[in-house]
Amino acid sequence: MRIITPGEGETFDIELEENLLAKNRELAQANRRRLDERGIKAFDVMGAVGSGKTSLVGRLIEHLRDHRIGVLAGDLTTTIDADRLAQHGAVAVVQINTGRECHLDANVVAKGLDELLQHDLDVIFIENVGNLICPAEFPLGSHARIVVVSVTEGPYMMRKHPYILREADVVVINKLDLAEVVNADLEQLRRDATEVNPKCRVVLTDCLGGEGVDQVAAALGL
Amino acid sequence: MRIITPGEGETFDIELEENLLAKNRELAQANRRRLDERGIKAFDVMGAVGSGKTSLVGRLIEHLRDHRIGVLAGDLTTTIDADRLAQHGAVAVVQINTGRECHLDANVVAKGLDELLQHDLDVIFIENVGNLICPAEFPLGSHARIVVVSVTEGPYMMRKHPYILREADVVVINKLDLAEVVNADLEQLRRDATEVNPKCRVVLTDCLGGEGVDQVAAALGL
Numbered sequence: 001m002r003i004i005t006p007g008e009g010e011t012f013d014i015e016l017e018e019n020l021l022a023k024n025r026e027l028a029q030a031n032r033r034r035l036d037e038r039g040i041k042a043f044d045v046m047g048a049v050g051s052g053k054t055s056l057v058g059r060l061i062e063h064l065r066d067h068r069i070g071v072l073a074g075d076l077t078t079t080i081d082a083d084r085l086a087q088h089g090a091v092a093v094v095q096i097n098t099g100r101e102c103h104l105d106a107n108v109v110a111k112g113l114d115e116l117l118q119h120d121l122d123v124i125f126i127e128n129v130g131n132l133i134c135p136a137e138f139p140l141g142s143h144a145r146i147v148v149v150s151v152t153e154g155p156y157m158m159r160k161h162p163y164i165l166r167e168a169d170v171v172v173i174n175k176l177d178l179a180e181v182v183n184a185d186l187e188q189l190r191r192d193a194t195e196v197n198p199k200c201r202v203v204l205t206d207c208l209g210g211e212g213v214d215q216v217a218a219a220l221g222l
Numbered sequence: 223m224r225i226i227t228p229g230e231g232e233t234f235d236i237e238l239e240e241n242l243l244a245k246n247r248e249l250a251q252a253n254r255r256r257l258d259e260r261g262i263k264a265f266d267v268m269g270a271v272g273s274g275k276t277s278l279v280g281r282l283i284e285h286l287r288d289h290r291i292g293v294l295a296g297d298l299t300t301t302i303d304a305d306r307l308a309q310h311g312a313v314a315v316v317q318i319n320t321g322r323e324c325h326l327d328a329n330v331v332a333k334g335l336d337e338l339l340q341h342d343l344d345v346i347f348i349e350n351v352g353n354l355i356c357p358a359e360f361p362l363g364s365h366a367r368i369v370v371v372s373v374t375e376g377p378y379m380m381r382k383h384p385y386i387l388r389e390a391d392v393v394v395i396n397k398l399d400l401a402e403v404v405n406a407d408l409e410q411l412r413r414d415a416t417e418v419n420p421k422c423r424v425v426l427t428d429c430l431g432g433e434g435v436d437q438v439a440a441a442l443g444l
Contacts, residue, residue: 002337003301003317004330048270049354049382050375076355076385079225080378095225100385102324102355108226115224130382132271133298133324133353152374152400153272156302160271160352163298163322178374181403 024138027106031141034113035124042124043220044104044140046164047148049130052174054081055207056148056216057125058088063213064222065089067122072096072112074104074129081127092119103135104128123222132157136164144169144220149193151175151184158192165196170219176206246360249328253363256335257346264346265442266326266362268386269370271352274396276303277429278370278438279347280310285435286444287311289344294318294334296326296351303349314341325357326350345444354379358386366391366442371415373397373406380414387418392441398428 035042045053054073061069070092073081082095094112096104109126116124126142128135139145147168149157152175158165165171171193179186190202201219205212257264267275276295283291292314295303304317316334318326331348338346348364350357361367369390371379374397380387387393393415401408412424423441427434 003304003319004333004337048272048352048375049379050270050372075382078378078381080382082225097225100355100359102353111226115226129355130270131324131353131355133322133351134356137322150272150374152372152397153270156300157271159300160297160302175374178400178403181400 021137024106027110028139028141031106031110031113034117035141035143038117040121040124041222042126042142043144043146044126044128044142045146045148046128046132046135046167047130048132048150048153051130051148051150051153052207053127053130053148054084056146056172056174056205056213057127058085059207059210059213060125060217061085061088061090063217064123067222068120070116070119070121070124072109072116072124072126074098074127076100076129091121092116098129102129102131103138104140105138106140109140132161132164136167139167146170146172146216148172148174149189151179151186151189152182155185155188158189158196162196165193165200168197168200170201170203170216171197172203172205172216174205174207176204176211177209243359246328249332250361250363253328253332253335256339257363257365260339262343262346263444264348264364265366265368266348266350266364267368267370268350268354268357268389269352270354270372270375273352273370273372273375274429275349275352275370276306278368278394278396278427278435279349280307281429281432281435282347282439283307283310283312285439286345289444290342292338292341292343292346294331294338294346294348296320296349298322298351313343314338320351324351324353325360326362327360328362331362354383354386358389368392368394368438370394370396371411373401373408373411374404377407377410380411380418384418387415387422390419390422392423392425392438393419394425394427394438396427396429398426398433399431
């Protein structure tokens with residue numbers, strides 16, 4: 001079988017210019033300083049559409065009842081996620097609609113923080129746009145990054161998406177309740193994840209039912 | 223609730239420059255001419271990770287036994303999809319590994335065609351990288367575009383991803399066999415899809431079991 005791998009300069013496509021990424025890293029560090037000055041811990045949540053990012057954040061808000069929690073919710077369009085999370089008891093929720101942009105960046109998160117930091121908060125969750133590729137290269141200034149994967153995404157997803165997994169401090173394998181019906185091999189998924197990123201913590205959850213959410217909180221030091 | 227929508231020039235992010243998109247459209251037209259000269263029909267398949275793109279293409283190859291079929295399979299890394307499709311009886315399979323690039327473009331597809339057109343083919347399927355956002359803006363020169371959605375991606379996915387749906391000639395709602403267990407409202411998903419894109423054909427499938435694959439072929443005129 002022939003394998004084509006576009007080389008340097010071979011694609012006429014957008015090149016992620018190093019100065020763009022460097023600028024993002026600078027702004028991410030500035031976000032981090034603002035958070036640290038106020039003693040706020042922030043966590044960003046990445047994953048594909050329907051993996052369960054919003055359900056996870058909703059369950060974490062319920063679990064962390066003693067915390068004052070703010071949320072930045074990123075989506076191309078709609079306020080569906082922010083509306084859902086406001087109902088879970090977040091102190092403040094800001095929706096970021098990116099239009100055609102496929103990920104959040106540290107600049108738009110800084111604008112979100114302008115809003116959220118008007119409230120007295122302990123913890124901020126940043127839910128990225130549903131996308132397993134582009135968010136990886138844009139750190140946002142959070143204290144840890146979470147990647148949510150659903151067992152319904154098939155047996156190969158960890159091996160197909162190494163770049164985002166390498167960014168993850170915590171990998172959440174979600175929809176445990178569907179594992180049997182889709183014949184998911186949970187131990188293989190776990191092995192694949194830790195093979196790609198030996199430093200990540202892997203937690204199994206059913207975020208609709210609530211199973212494992214306490215372990216995610218513990219993995220985040222909450 | 224506060225909604226932030228980054229305006230023109232407000233993000234420091236990559237802007238998809240119009241000349242880049244125009245260049246892609248030119249190359250897509252050139253791809254189309256090469257296909258038309260040889261009487262080959264090409265279809266590109268987009269969708270999130272695990273939505274069932276490879277299963278759909280595999281089933282279509284089996285269903286279209288009288289056709290000589292070639293495949294371009296796009297992924298960041300690995301040859302998993304191409305290996306699977308070669309086993310389904312494709313005449314020729316080319317894997318395109320995009321590295322960190324989040325979508326195929328008409329240029330890399332032209333390189334794939336250099337390989338595929340060495341064979342005598344009737345039909346080419348182009349499986350894009352698993353991503354519901356970035357592939358939308360890059361037509362590849364195909365005769366029709368397919369978007370595959372899984373019922374496990376949740377009730378909001380059509381409304382959250384209007385840009386790619388507007389590109390679709392055929393929207394495949396897959397994993398019908400899981401619809402009941404995830405409480406999917408199939409009619410609502412269908413309504414959402416046609417509300418976003420009134421011209422698209424919606425087909426329900428279970429690509430693992432094979433249900434509905436004949437209707438996808440029919441919708442493609444095959």
